[in-house]
Amino acid sequence: MHLLQKTLEAIKPIDRAVMAAAQREIDYCLKPPGSLGKLEDIARQIAGITGKVHNSIGKKAIVVMMADNGVYSEGVAMYPQDITRIGADFVTSGRMGVNFLANYAKADIIAVDIGIQVDVDLPKVLNRKIRYGTANFLKEPAMTREEAIRAVEVGIEVTNAAIDQGYDLIGTGEIGIGNTTASSAVLYAFTGAPIDRVVGRGAGLTDEAFARKKAVVQEAVRLHRPDPDDALDVLSKVGSLDIAGMAGTYLACAARRVPVLTDGLISNVAALVAMRLKPETVEYMIPSHISFEPGAKLLKEITGLEPMIDMDMRLGEGTGCALVFSIVEAALRMIEEMGTFAVIGKTRDEIGDHIMAYRGKFPR
The missing domain is CATH 3.40.50.10210 (Nicotinate-nucleotide-dimethylbenzimidazole phosphoribosyltransferase (CobT), large domain)
Incomplete structure (x- = not known):
């Protein structure tokens, strides 16, 4: 019972702040907002799980x-x-x-x-x-x-x-x-x-x-x-x-x-x-x-x-x-390998503001 109790006590909510940071990177990828659907959800979730925006699978x-x-x-x-x-x-x-x-x-x-x-x-x-x-x-x-x-x-x-x-x-x-x-x-x-x-x-x-x-x-x-x-x-x-x-x-x-x-x-x-x-x-x-x-x-x-x-x-x-x-694994490659709006001279903040306005009008 000691191991079970110790394990239960170690479980905390996933990191919402890191998820938000991951979403910022996802939104900066050159694509319409939300267009990769569940792949975006997975990448964001795994960021919250690991506490890192950039993730890859080893084994x-x-x-x-x-x-x-x-x-x-x-x-x-x-x-x-x-x-x-x-x-x-x-x-x-x-x-x-x-x-x-x-x-x-x-x-x-x-x-x-x-x-x-x-x-x-x-x-x-x-x-x-x-x-x-x-x-x-x-x-x-x-x-x-x-x-x-x-x-x-x-x-x-x-x-x-x-x-x-x-x-x-x-x-x-x-x-x-x-x-x-x-x-x-x-x-x-x-x-x-x-x-x-x-x-x-x-x-x-x-x-x-x-x-x-x-x-x-x-x-x-x-x-x-x-x-x-x-x-x-x-x-x-x-x-x-x-x-x-x-x-x-x-x-x-x-x-x-x-x-x-x-x-x-x-x-x-x-x-x-x-x-x-x-x-x-x-x-x-x-x-x-x-x-x-x-x-x-x-x-x-x-x-x-x-x-x-x-x-x-x-x-x-x-x-x-x-x-x-x-x-x-494909979901995690999105942040690492996709091109971004930097190609047309847009910053993350500019794209973020645009997408926030878009989602306000067309929530997913």
Whole structure:
């Protein structure tokens, strides 16, 4: 708990003064004001995160948390639970979906066993196992509160180590059969929203299994009554170890002032957990894509994170992060490489005054 508390205390709002200075540089670029849309937003946000107007990315990584879920025994997943262990092998040998996208983005994968149901003896997998999968939360709490805290702290520790190694842009990902049920339960516990807005088919459930999944989520939340104002209570009762670990990644990035990308449904549920632990954490997050899962749209409304791309994806693993890394890097090149209004003899102040007047008449 000490590491979690220390991390929460270190998280401060991003620097608005530096953001304003970055906006001044963006506006001085030779283009109509606001014409590069979200690229401008990203450049300004990262300036506020790092405290620097001029930024570049040195090393990128996707932290992939891997864990099993006891609720799998309720028939809520299409694939056998062994897939999680196999996924650990594949993601470290370059054969998972995220790998070809990460390779394209020149990003590394940091694979973490935070709760796979069996021992995993693979040299490229970090063994940070809290327990051998969660309990079946339809019968008992998924884990203890202490285990939830430890799982969050694993995410903090792994991410801090990555930042210490020079990674300055982080993405979040997960592998775990049954984790869409856990993420749906967490989202339902936080919101109490209509179940059809929360629960999707995940990895392609039959109609019967889909109905079962919705019933399991509702019954588990009714049984355990997690406190929506206590993120750790929600995590421990109906959550998963990979969600907890990703929440820790978000918190660590915010505490260390490093931008972090959210991925799909499960990653964004973890983002919501981090925000409930420390609201300012959201300022350090850059959303990548909108998942095909219905809960993703609800999360967008709750968190205010507006995804950049809509590709009908629902794989997880950090695939959306890998796609959007290049967009983030492109945004940062704007200030560094674009020509400016100096070419026509205009100063920053002259352009700034003109744009202020323009925005007063035509607010974005």
